[in-house]
Amino acid sequence: MTSEPGPRGQRRRDQLRDFLRTRRARLSPEDVGMPTAGRRRRPGLRREEVAVLAGVRVSWYTWLEQGRAINVSAQVLDAIAGALRLTEPERAHLYLLAGLNPPRAEGGRDDRVPAAMRGLLDAWSPRPALLRDRYWNVLATNEAARVVFGDGDDDHNCLTAFFTNPRYRGVPAHWTSAAPAVVAAFRADAAHAPGDPGFGRVVDELGAVSPEFAALWARHDVGVPGPAVIAVRHPDAGELSFDKTTLVPADRPDRYVVLYLPVPGTGTGDRLDRLVPPPA
Structure with a gap:
């Protein structure tokens, strides 16, 4: 105490x-x-x-x-x-x-996604939305996210995608300025669970294929995860810019709902409507 x-x-x-x-x-x-x-x-x-x-x-x-x-x-x-x-x-x-930080809840990995959560992601369409775990592994996405970012519900990771997905790398100026903050935010999340092999696995695997990530990780910068602007270059719609917001369900604090809104004045909303028609 x-x-x-x-x-x-x-x-x-x-x-x-x-x-x-x-x-x-x-x-x-x-x-x-x-x-x-x-x-x-x-x-x-x-x-x-x-x-x-x-x-x-x-x-x-x-x-x-x-x-x-x-x-x-x-x-x-x-x-x-x-x-x-x-x-x-x-x-x-x-x-x-007692004056100590509580540890993260232990237990077996449970990647099941409730139907209500999938319904929330789908209802956010035609805007992208996804559900991730504490390691930034993607657990579920809606159709708009699959179209915009070019990935699916398979074993995937948001940090890895940022460094390896050509759609993120297709906006070089934005990517270069955002990369240090992205890595610093991941380190801040990992700091809550020192020694957790899940975080270590992501760092080791990404560091082996991305020298840029390895160099940024070695800087030991720590940032506060929060709202951010995400830019991607879609092969058909061109450059798309989104304000990204992350929400934590009260009943599952180890899950994170990531919602993307078109940045006003960029034309992203209009191009997104043509790319992902809203449900009838």
Whole structure:
């Protein structure tokens, strides 16, 4: 736990105390496979039982639950989360109350795209839209995105496309000015999960085929992902410019909806309407 001084730090420690007490009170020894010993004045697990389950000293857990300003590691918080049978949102809440950044939720890769999400992408047509994961791998696109960017729903990656797709490279001045910011944004995303092999795989594979990416990655620049202008050269429609906005679904914070709007005054909207007729 970080020793944040003043009233704000005390409020956080008070919330941590109450949170741990309520999580402990909702469990019984039977819930966690422990024998019930004697009569209990209060429902729930005792502090010493939580300490045993988490593998920490009773005195240390008592200090934590009392809201004292003590040092705590991510490993210990994970052990306490397991002992108290916390859900992923509760585990993240525990980290925040302890003054640490919550880790990304672990689990098997799930690339399934709900029908409602596919419907959202399709409804955005004739403007391009796509769904990507944390590694910038494309999970789904609408028809406009496939026509404009020339890719599909196969195993693909937005960063790799930016460096290898000739449609992006077809607007050299824009590409050259945008490339450092694109790489810096990817590094900022990767920084949230140091050592994650998914990010490392993208970097290694792209670095092997793109010296330009390798050189920019070696600069260690970090930027804030945000709205950007994307320009491509379509073989039939010519240069197309889009304002790109990324949204995060509340129920899937590891998914990102990327929406593209024609930049006003560039003629992109008119050419896009001819290229991808809106649904009847």
